[in-house]
Amino acid sequence: MPKRKALTESQIRRIAKALADPRRHDILKKVGARTHGVACADLRECQPVSAATLSHHLKDLEAAGLITIVRRGKFADIILQRDVLEAYLNHLRAI
Amino acid sequence: MPKRKALTESQIRRIAKALADPRRHDILKKVGARTHGVACADLRECQPVSAATLSHHLKDLEAAGLITIVRRGKFADIILQRDVLEAYLNHLRAI
DNA sequence: TCATCATTTAGACGGTTATCGAATTATCAA
DNA sequence: TTGATAATTCGATAACCGTCTAAATGATGA
Known part of the structure; x- marks a missing residue:
């Protein structure tokens, strides 16, 4: 039996909304594809979007x-x- | 290895958006909880929302x-x- | 046929959100 | 310190979305 992290209702709502935007979905994929942290600038290479918008997402x-976003000096470390x-x-599986 | 149904990008987008609204999420749960079809009126009993809004969702x-929604006479059959x-x-797991 | 009930459509309104450019903060290197 | 680079914040705008009421459609039964 796998350990299951419990989510609050409001976190579930936030997650669902976060996944609903294609841009954020893509970002997540990109971040997940790397074992090491990703920086904002890395993401901007594949997302045709302004830095402000990216930061917002x-x-x-x-x-x-x-x-999680950890600031490492000049860069962000996104994991x-x-x-x-x-x-x-x-x-979702419980539906 | 389970058979996997393929989804188009646009369907994935639609699904993610559909799940993003708490009301629709609840509706889905309610529909999933029953083995037989559910009617709109059944859903309205637990969703404090107008019939028009429910239909929209x-x-x-x-x-x-x-x-799927099948019209069975006066009622809708939602599955x-x-x-x-x-x-x-x-x-999502593939992320 | 007529009244009633279940659902859908049309149209409108208010709140949310994705987006941008510009200004700001933070860090590094020369 | 100064300039350049990375990221965030601010303020504005346009599009989208959830909701409603009112009206329409469709089906059942008296």
Whole structure:
């Protein structure tokens, strides 16, 4: 039996909304594809979007708990939180 | 290895958006909880929402492929499409 | 046929959100 | 310190979305 992280209702709502935008979905994919942290500039290479917009989306994803953003000097270090995504999957599976 | 239904990009987008609204999420849960078809009126008992709004949400869920709506005389027969939901889960899992 | 009930459509309104450019903060290197 | 680079914040705008009421459609039964 896998350990399951519990999600609050409001976190579930935030996650669902975060996943609903194609741009954020793409960002998540890109971040998940790398084992090491990703910087904003890396993402901008594949997302035809302004830095302001990207930053905005990242904040949404972070608020949902799907990523963490650690500032490392000049760069951001963006990491996918697989356990949160997994918990959301479990939640959907329960439908 | 389970058979996997393939989803188009646009269907994935529709599904994600459909799941993003708490009301639709609740509707889906309610529909999934029953083995037999559900009618609109059944849903209205637990959703404090007008019939028009409910119908609107059902159309979104149907467009996403998450439910089918069959008109049976006076009533609608709403059925969860588990295989589509499952396919979406597989898609998210691939992140 | 007529009244009634279940659902859908049409049209409108208010709130949310994705987006941008410009200004700001933070860090590094020369 | 100064300039360049990375990212965030601010303020504005346009599009989208959830909701409603009112009206229409469709089916059942008296």
